[in-house]
Amino acid sequence: YPFWAQQNYANPREATGKIVCANCHLAKKPTRVEVPQAVFPDTVFKAVVEIPYDTSVQQVSGSGSPTGLNVGAVVMLPDGFTLAPQDRLSEELKEETAGIYYTQYSDDQPNILLVGPLPGDQHQEIVFPILSPDPATDSAIHFGKYQVHVGANRGRGQVTVEGEKTNNAIYTAPVAGTVSAISTDANGATVVEITGASGSVTETVPAGPTLTVAVGDVVEAGLPITNDPNVGGFGQIDAEVVLQNPVRIYGLLAFFAAVALAQIMLVLKKRQVEKVQAAEGF
Numbered sequence: 001y002p003f004w005a006q007q008n009y010a011n012p013r014e015a016t017g018k019i020v021c022a023n024c025h026l027a028k029k030p031t032r033v034e035v036p037q038a039v040f041p042d043t044v045f046k047a048v049v050e051i052p053y054d055t056s057v058q059q060v061s062g063s064g065s066p067t068g069l070n071v072g073a074v075v076m077l078p079d080g081f082t083l084a085p086q087d088r089l090s091e092e093l094k095e096e097t098a099g100i101y102y103t104q105y106s107d108d109q110p111n112i113l114l115v116g117p118l119p120g121d122q123h124q125e126i127v128f129p130i131l132s133p134d135p136a137t138d139s140a141i142h143f144g145k146y147q148v149h150v151g152a153n154r155g156r157g158q159v160t161v162e163g164e165k166t167n168n169a170i171y172t173a174p175v176a177g178t179v180s181a182i183s184t185d186a187n188g189a190t191v192v193e194i195t196g197a198s199g200s201v202t203e204t205v206p207a208g209p210t211l212t213v214a215v216g217d218v219v220e221a222g223l224p225i226t227n228d229p230n231v232g233g234f235g236q237i238d239a240e241v242v243l244q245n246p247v248r249i250y251g252l253l254a255f256f257a258a259v260a261l262a263q264i265m266l267v268l269k270k271r272q273v274e275k276v277q278a279a280e281g282f
């Protein structure tokens with residue numbers, strides 16, 4: 001869950017560029033983001049995070065029964081960019097963000113936004129309303145091109161906060177040997193006993209993954225003894241946004257106008273010369 005990232009990591013992006021959700025959501029699935037190429041200061045715009053998956057597929061719940069997938073996302077904006085306040089949203093943005101609860105990563109990181117878990121079948125697209133900062137009112141902010149980092153996930157994780165496997169993960173043989181017994185314990189989990197060179201070892205498989213071995217099978221250490229129940233996955237992507245100085249655009253437009261005018265003047269001048277030449281009988 002996004003709040004586990006909050007609780008366990010001061011910054012959701014590691015020095016390598018990996019977003020920390022990937023530490024527990026081990027499968028990779030696509031994530032996309034749409035942001036404008038450039039935005040003006042003190043302007044509301046949106047970042048659209050896409051978390052596509054096949055909604056007809058179900059995953060295993062904590063108890064092992066089939067259930068739908070939920071989605072969540074983290075958006076890391078450049079310094080100064082924040083969640084747009086409700087009173088500055090257009091009617092369209094209000095509609096697109098209705099019912100979505102956005103949190104900032106921490107008190108001193110209002111530029112990092114979290115969403116989720118949300119029901120995935122209704123939220124394969126999550127709209128983040130964003131307010132750009134104004135260099136005129138904040139001297140720490142400068143015009144320029146900045147990176148946006150986005151991570152988004154669908155489905156349950158494979159690792160818990162304590163570092164244990166969830167029931168939405170592959171289980172493997174702890175040692176090489178022969179499967180000597182398969183039983184069910186008091187919690188409904190399956191206990192697989194493997195007898196190897198140095199005696200018997202058991203691996204407890206909770207309800208969720210399906211066993212792929214039977215009594216008598218020879219297994220190798222570290223190789224799967226269940227299927228992979230995980231149908232979800234995490235993906236991250238970077239984007240760029242330019243905090244654009246409007247004066248530059250006005251300057252560019254003025255330059256274009258000047259060029260267009262100069263061209264027209266040259267044509268007129270040429271016509272004039274041609275007229276003079278015609279009159280003088282060249």
Ligand code: HEM
Binds near residue numbers: 003021074155156162
């Ligand atoms: C569940 C997103 C970080 C471990 C979920 C779910 C979402 C999500 C949307 C619900 C999935 C569903 O019910 O179908 C995220 C995002 C993260 C993040 C966006 C980063 C910002 C983490 C971290 C851990 C973790 C750091 C491990 C410490 C899990 C586990 C579940 C889960 C174990 C399943 C919980 C259960 O159903 O029992 N996460 N997560 N997640 N997440 Fe994360």
